Every structure is written in structure tokens, then in C-alpha cells.
Amino acid sequence: MSGSMAQPPAPSGVAAAAGAAGGASPLLQLADLQMYFPITSGVLVSRHVGDVRAVDGVSLTIEKGETVGLVGESGCGKSTVGRTILRLYRPTGGHIVFEGQEITTAEGSTLRGVRRRMQMIFQDPYASLNPRMTAAGIVSEPLEIHGVGTGRERRQRVRELLATVGLDPDYGDRYPHEFSGGQRQRIGVARALALHPDLIVADEPISALDVSIQAQIINLLERLQGEFGLTYLFIAHDLSVVRHISDRIAVMYLGRLVETATSRELYERPLHPYSVALLSAVPIPDPAIESRRRRIILIGDVPSPSNPPPGCHFHTRCWLRARLGNPERCVEEQPALREMASGHAVACHFAEEVEGSPEQVLQISGDSPGASVTAAAITPTTATTATTPPAPTPGALPAGPSTPQQPVPRRRERS
Amino acid sequence: MHLLSVNNLLVRFRTHDESVFAVNGVSLDLDEGETLGLVGESGCGKSVTNLAVMQLLPKPAGKIEGGEVVFQGRDLLSLDESEMRELRGKEIAMIFQDPMTSLNPVLTIEEQMVETIRAHRRVSKPEARARTLELLHTVGIPQPEARLRNFPHQFSGGMRQRVMIAMALALEPKLLIADEPTTALDVTIQAQVLDLLQRLTTERGTAVILITHDLGVVAGMTKRVNVMYAGFVVEAASTADLFARPRHPYTVGLLHSMPRLDAQPGEPLIPIEGVPPDLRRAPVGCPFAPRCAWRVEACWTAMPPLDPIEATQVIVTTGPNATHRIACWNPVTPEEAIAARPLRAGFEPAAPPTEAVS
Numbered sequence: 001m002s003g004s005m006a007q008p009p010a011p012s013g014v015a016a017a018a019g020a021a022g023g024a025s026p027l028l029q030l031a032d033l034q035m036y037f038p039i040t041s042g043v044l045v046s047r048h049v050g051d052v053r054a055v056d057g058v059s060l061t062i063e064k065g066e067t068v069g070l071v072g073e074s075g076c077g078k079s080t081v082g083r084t085i086l087r088l089y090r091p092t093g094g095h096i097v098f099e100g101q102e103i104t105t106a107e108g109s110t111l112r113g114v115r116r117r118m119q120m121i122f123q124d125p126y127a128s129l130n131p132r133m134t135a136a137g138i139v140s141e142p143l144e145i146h147g148v149g150t151g152r153e154r155r156q157r158v159r160e161l162l163a164t165v166g167l168d169p170d171y172g173d174r175y176p177h178e179f180s181g182g183q184r185q186r187i188g189v190a191r192a193l194a195l196h197p198d199l200i201v202a203d204e205p206i207s208a209l210d211v212s213i214q215a216q217i218i219n220l221l222e223r224l225q226g227e228f229g230l231t232y233l234f235i236a237h238d239l240s241v242v243r244h245i246s247d248r249i250a251v252m253y254l255g256r257l258v259e260t261a262t263s264r265e266l267y268e269r270p271l272h273p274y275s276v277a278l279l280s281a282v283p284i285p286d287p288a289i290e291s292r293r294r295r296i297i298l299i300g301d302v303p304s305p306s307n308p309p310p311g312c313h314f315h316t317r318c319w320l321r322a323r324l325g326n327p328e329r330c331v332e333e334q335p336a337l338r339e340m341a342s343g344h345a346v347a348c349h350f351a352e353e354v355e356g357s358p359e360q361v362l363q364i365s366g367d368s369p370g371a372s373v374t375a376a377a378i379t380p381t382t383a384t385t386a387t388t389p390p391a392p393t394p395g396a397l398p399a400g401p402s403t404p405q406q407p408v409p410r411r412r413e414r415s
Numbered sequence: 416m417h418l419l420s421v422n423n424l425l426v427r428f429r430t431h432d433e434s435v436f437a438v439n440g441v442s443l444d445l446d447e448g449e450t451l452g453l454v455g456e457s458g459c460g461k462s463v464t465n466l467a468v469m470q471l472l473p474k475p476a477g478k479i480e481g482g483e484v485v486f487q488g489r490d491l492l493s494l495d496e497s498e499m500r501e502l503r504g505k506e507i508a509m510i511f512q513d514p515m516t517s518l519n520p521v522l523t524i525e526e527q528m529v530e531t532i533r534a535h536r537r538v539s540k541p542e543a544r545a546r547t548l549e550l551l552h553t554v555g556i557p558q559p560e561a562r563l564r565n566f567p568h569q570f571s572g573g574m575r576q577r578v579m580i581a582m583a584l585a586l587e588p589k590l591l592i593a594d595e596p597t598t599a600l601d602v603t604i605q606a607q608v609l610d611l612l613q614r615l616t617t618e619r620g621t622a623v624i625l626i627t628h629d630l631g632v633v634a635g636m637t638k639r640v641n642v643m644y645a646g647f648v649v650e651a652a653s654t655a656d657l658f659a660r661p662r663h664p665y666t667v668g669l670l671h672s673m674p675r676l677d678a679q680p681g682e683p684l685i686p687i688e689g690v691p692p693d694l695r696r697a698p699v700g701c702p703f704a705p706r707c708a709w710r711v712e713a714c715w716t717a718m719p720p721l722d723p724i725e726a727t728q729v730i731v732t733t734g735p736n737a738t739h740r741i742a743c744w745n746p747v748t749p750e751e752a753i754a755a756r757p758l759r760a761g762f763e764p765a766a767p768p769t770e771a772v773s
Contacts, residue, residue, distance in 0.1 A: 073604075211456055215687070285658065287658050
């Protein structure tokens with residue numbers, strides 16, 4: 001829960017720092033991690049014509065025993081980060097350091113040794129369990145692969161594991177299709193626990209489940225963390241779920257981290273325009289709150305990661321940039337993650353402008369009807385000139401003729 | 416007269432050796448311009464109810480076995496296929512969760528939209544094309560002229576859903592049924608699409624039935640809600656009333672099992688234990704009883720009727736003053752709704768009757 005996530009350490013410094021720190025070293029450090037997937041063309045001779053930059057320079061530190069939430073929209077690269085940590089891919093660049101051990105290019109037995117200590121829970125409990133294996137077989141497979149115990153010991157351990165995740169140990173003989181979605185996800189959790197891992201990467205573990213079952217799995221994961229001292233990287237698109245389970249949250253957009261903060265900070269004081277928009281877009285199950293909330297409606301879709309916009313990746317959809325008169329800096333210069341407060345880092349040139357803006361505050365508590373605030377304070381300054389012309393002469397518009405075309409974020413206002 | 420009245424609808428799916436009891440007596444009314452949310456988990460019958468209204472149940476397995484569906488005074492269940500076809504799209508339109516499977520992949524957007532319009536309106540092709548352009552513009556498709564000749568796969572998920580909305584509203588239907596319209600979309604795109612949907616239907620006075628599992632979406636988008644479980648409506652109220660004073664144990668359970676963005680940090684989730692019932696068994700008693708902490712003996716044997724929570728002479732089924740009704744023998748008290756558990760001293764959930772176990 002420290003602020004160390006904020007500073008992307010220089011690649012050379014990582015190993016040294018990790019080696020020197022000894023017992024206090026974080027469980028996992030990512031430094032400028034890159035994972036590009038090549039795009040090739042041609043039938044006989046395949047030419048490399050470009051890259052999908054799924055992960056484009058991610059630096060993140062995960063301390064032992066904490067839960068870090070990685071949140072973002074589909075295609076932002078959050079799952080690729082998780083898979084790259086487990087070395088299911090070979091990273092294009094950057095470093096992965098697990099307990100002081102550089103595993104970026106580890107192979108063979110070294111890699112196997114590390115993988116024992118990192119496990120994954122997948123999104124789709126229907127696709128991630130082999131339909132031709134029994135539940136006991138699935139949970140026991142990691143034990144067999146790593147040669148843990150005798151057959152009898154393994155069978156005993158499988159029964160324990162099934163009981164731990166809330167399944168009847170006698171169900172071990174059943175096949176995945178005989179279980180419900182929630183029960184299958186429990187099997188997936190039992191499999192992840194089999195080797196006593198330190199780190200569990202949970203990739204959207206509840207998105208495929210029914211609402212009433214989701215809470216069961218969340219509570220199970222929380223209980224197991226307490227019992228076994230697990231560290232989680234919890235990857236999800238649902239900000240309310242991530243906020244509930246995480247100590248710290250990293251927000252990702254098009255392959256890069258745009259903001260990292262404690263859950264509480266991110267929620268109370270988001271500083272990146274994207275985080276603000278993401279928070280405002282999450283519906284809250286309370287009509288009274290919904291009716292007074294202002295929603296920042298981002299314009300357009302997420303651009304393609306094979307051809308991301310230059311500079312700040314978010315500038316094409318940014319509501320703040322429009323208000324500031326579309327500064328060129330957003331297009332020209334990639335913003336680095338900079339620490340704005342202890343443990344709170346933001347990759348935005350103009351994060352200071354977000355601070356204190358009416359958008360930053362989620363209209364959730366307080367009994368003042370949001371409408372009054374909305375009308376007066378919220379209207380962007382540039383838009384004011386464009387929409388309510390105090391001076392009807394077009395030449396008087398300060399920002400020139402392009403002003404009316406500026407993408408001004410639309411807000412949903414309900415009464 | 417209501418725009419739509421569904422009375423005691425029964426839908427079953429029959430295969431050679433078993434039946435699925437999908438909808439077990441659903442009644443609901445809807446007025447012109449109203450927005451109604453149907454909330455529940457997968458398999459609760461919310462989609463099947465609406466497919467039955469549209470008479471789009473998969474054949475031959477899906478069958479309406481009882482009840483009536485009255486739309487603008489006409490009994491839809493007595494109409495033949497050609498009359499229904501005349502009505503679909505023109506009077507009642509539908510948007511589905513996955514816009515990729517509901518658009519024809521081998522036709523351009525222009526072809527399918529012009530075809531839709533010309534199937535119901537006597538207009539020339541150029542007129543239909545002009546209308547298509549106008550609609551695409553309304554739903555916010557950039558450069559609509561260029562996009563007309565595109566195929567569905569050339570659109571992103573959010574854009575496809577916009578095209579679906581444009582098609583659904585092309586004939587200015589009285590009722591729009593939106594079945595999980597944003598479930599497949601990212602949250603920022605969901606915000607765009609919901610905003611659009613709300614703006615257009617409000618402008619046109621289109622009545623909306625919004626089917627969703629997301630209570631947050633319902634809270635922002637609808638004025639009235641029916642909560643469904645295992646083919647029954649278990650709670651019906653105005654949206655404000657339902658969220659402020661939930662009375663059915665299932666509704667209370669749902670509200671407590673979702674992490675909320677505005678929850679206090681560290682607030683635990685209270686899951687609903689167990690799993691939804693197997694719909695292949697004929698319902699006996701309240702289907703929620705096995706998972707319910709409030710159950711009493713009657714719950715195991717008799718399904719409670721959907722009755723007002725307070726004794727009243729007149730039951731209002733539509734509008735902002737709709738009567739708050741629940742189907743429950745042992746309603747949750749307001750204090751219990753906050754605590755999410757029964758607070759009565761010595762209360763124990765009733766054990767299942769021994770003779771009923773087969």
C-alpha cells in the first residue's frame with residue numbers, strides 16, 4: 001500500500017533495488033513492461049507490418065498480501081498484463097521481477113519454479129475447465145505436474161481444497177457440466193490454490209456469473225486471502241467490484257496506466273480525466289442518486305491499439321482537453337505517471353485542472369440537488385462562449401472559428 | 416386502457432422428455448410513454464416474457480400455454496403470423512443484447528434499414544434512404560453517408576447498438592423492448608447508448624420495457640420496476656419506491672449482493688446463498704424459498720400472490736403512483752431490509768416439509 005507504484009523505476013535499478021531490499025522487497029514489480037503482438041501480412045513470406053501494442057510501458061508494484069485492482073475497458077491490455085506476469089507470453093520489453101528474481105526471460109525449470117507460486121483464475125468457468133476431466137482431476141492436475149506428494153496425499157489434498165472453496169468433497173467425481181457457474185468458478189479457485197501460490201491473478205473472475213452468485217465468489221476470494229495470506233491482482237472492467245475488493249487500483253487505457261491510487265483516493269479524488277469519466281459512467285442502484293448525478297459521456301470508441309493516437313492516448317476522447325482549448329501538448333507529448341499525492345500517481349499533463357473541478361466529485365452524497373450546480377458551475381468555459389453567446393459577433397469568439405466544433409462532453413441530466 | 420397488458424402469462428419449453436417452466440403466470444401493465452424495468456438473473460423469464468409478447472418464441476419448443484397479451488386493445492395471441500409481422504417493428508420494436516447477431520452480416524446497413532422501412536411504409540427507395548440517413552445521424556453515427564455502405568462487422572459494438580436503435584425507432588413504434596441492450600458494451604459506451612436511448616424515447620414518447628440484470632441501469636433509466644425470479648414477478652413498484660423500500664427477500668438480497676460504487680469502504684457483501692432453481696421442475700411453493708432467510712412454512716407449499724404491501728381498495732398497476740406489490744408470505748421489514756437478515760427474536764427459516772422431498 002505504499003506509493004512505490006508511482007515511480008517507474010529505471011530498468012537497471014529494479015533488480016538492484018530488489019536484490020538489496022531483501023525481505024522487504026515487494027512481491028512483484030513490473031517496470032516499463034511492454035507486450036506487442038506482431039501484425040503480419042503475406043501468405044508465403046510473412047512480413048511484419050505493425051504491432052498491436054497491448055501493453056505499452058506498464059510499471060506497477062504489488063506488495064505482499066495486498067489486492068491490486070487493474071481496471072479498464074475491453075482491449076485496454078489489462079488481461080495481457082496478467083498473462084504476461086505469469087509468463088504465458090514473452091514480453092517485448094521491460095522487466096518482471098518476482099520476489100527479487102528477474103523472470104522476464106526465464107525459461108525451463110526456473111520458470112516452472114516461479115509459476116508454482118503464481119496462479120490464475122479465469123473469467124469463463126465454462127471454458128477454463130477441461131470438460132473431460134472430473135473436478136478432482138482438474139484440481140489435482142497442478143499437483144501432478146509439479147510432482148507434489150503421493151497419489152494418496154494428492155487425493156487428500158484435493159478433498160481439502162474442495163472443502164476450502166465451499167464444495168462438497170464427494171463431488172470430486174463429477175464433471176464440470178454437472179456444476180453450476182458459481183460452483184465451476186469455485187473449482188477454478190481450488191485449482192489456483194492447489195500449489196499454495198503467493199500471487200493469484202484473477203482475470204474477470206466474476207463477470208460471467210449471475211448477480212446473486214458474484215457476491216459468493218467475491219466473499220470466497222476475500223476469505224481465502226485472509227486464510228492463506230494471498231496477494232491478488234484483480235483484473236476487471238467493473239469499477240464497483242474492483243473498488244470493493246482492492247486496496248489499490250490501477251486504471252489502464254490503451255496499454256498504459258493512466259492513474260494509480262488507493263481505492264479510497266481513486267473514488268474520492270480521481271485525477272485523470274479518464275478515471276473521472278469511468279467513475280461517472282458506473283450506474284449506482286439508487287434512483288435518487290442517479291437522478292442527480294452528472295454523467296460524462298465520452299465521445300466515440302476506444303481507438304485501436306495497433307494505431308494508438310500520439311501523445312496522450314486518451315486525448316481523442318478527453319473532456320478536459322476540449323475545455324482547455326485543445327492544447328497541443330496532449331498530442332505531442334506522452335504524459336508520464338507523476339505522483340500528485342502520496343501513493344497517487346496520474347499520467348495527465350493537466351491533472352491539476354481535474355482537481356477541484358465539478359466533474360471530479362461524484363454526485364452521490366449531500367442533499368443539495370445537483371441541478372443547481374450543474375447549471376451554473378459545470379458548464380465548460382469554452383462551451384459557454386460557443387453555446388450562450390454573450391457577444392453575437394463571431395469574431396469575438398476567443399478560440400477562433402473551430403470552437404463550435406469542439407467535442408464538448410454531453411452530460412446526462414435527469415429530473 | 417393500457418398500451419400493453421400481459422395477464423397471467425404461462426410459457427413452457429417442451430422437449431421430447433422434459434419441460435422447462437420458463438414463465439409461470441406473469442402479469443404486467445404498461446402505459447404509453449412509460450419506462451418499465453424487468454430485473455432478474457439469467458433464467459428468470461424476463462426475456463421469454465417479451466419474446467412471448469412479440470411471438471418470437473423458438474418453435475416448436477416454446478409455447479404459450481396460458482394467459483393473454485393485449486396490445487392497444489388487440490389480443491396478440493389471437494393474431495396470425497402475417498398480422499404479427501405487420502405489428503413487429505411498426506408498433507413494437509425490439510433491441511437485443513448482441514447487436515452482431517441481430518443484424519444481418521451479409522447486408523449493408525443501408526440495405527437492411529431501407530428494407531425495414533419499406534416493409535412497413537409505402538415509400539420509394541430514395542425516400543427510405545433519406546430517412547435512413549436521418550436516423551443514423553440522429554443516433555450519432557459519424558459520417559452516415561459513408562457508413563451506409565458498410566457491413567455490420569465494420570462497426571464497433573457501440574456503433575452496432577446505435578444502428579440497432581436507429582432501426583428500432585425507424586418506424587416510430589409505440590413500444591420498444593430493449594433486452595439487455597448494453598450488457599455486451601464497455602461502461603463508457605454503455606453510458607453513451609443509455610443516454611441516447613433515453614433521449615430518443617423521451618422525445619418520441621415511446622414506451623420502453625428495459626430488460627436487465629443491472630439494478631444500477633434500472634435505477635437510472637426506468638420509472639417502474641418488476642423484479643422477476645424463476646418465471647414469477649416477485650416485486651412490482653415504482654423505481655423510487657422499490658429502491659427506497661424493498662420488501663421482497665430476493666430484491667433485498669440482490670441489493671446487498673452487489674458491490675456499490677458509493678458503498679462505505681469495508682462494507683461486506685451479503686450474498687444470496689444457494690443457486691437459482693432448476694426450471695425443469697414444476698414450481699411448488701415459492702421458488703425462492705430454498706435460498707430465503709425469511710421463509711415460513713407456507714413458502715414451501717404455496718406460491719404467494721402478487722399483492723399490495725398495504726391493504727388498499729384500488730390497485731394501480733401503472734404510472735408513478737403504482738401500488739407497491741410483492742409476492743411473499745413473510746415480507747421483509749424496513750429495518751431488516753437494511754440489515755439484510757431477519758431481526759425477529761428467535762426466528763428460524765422454516766425447514767422443508769419432509770414429505771415433499773422426493
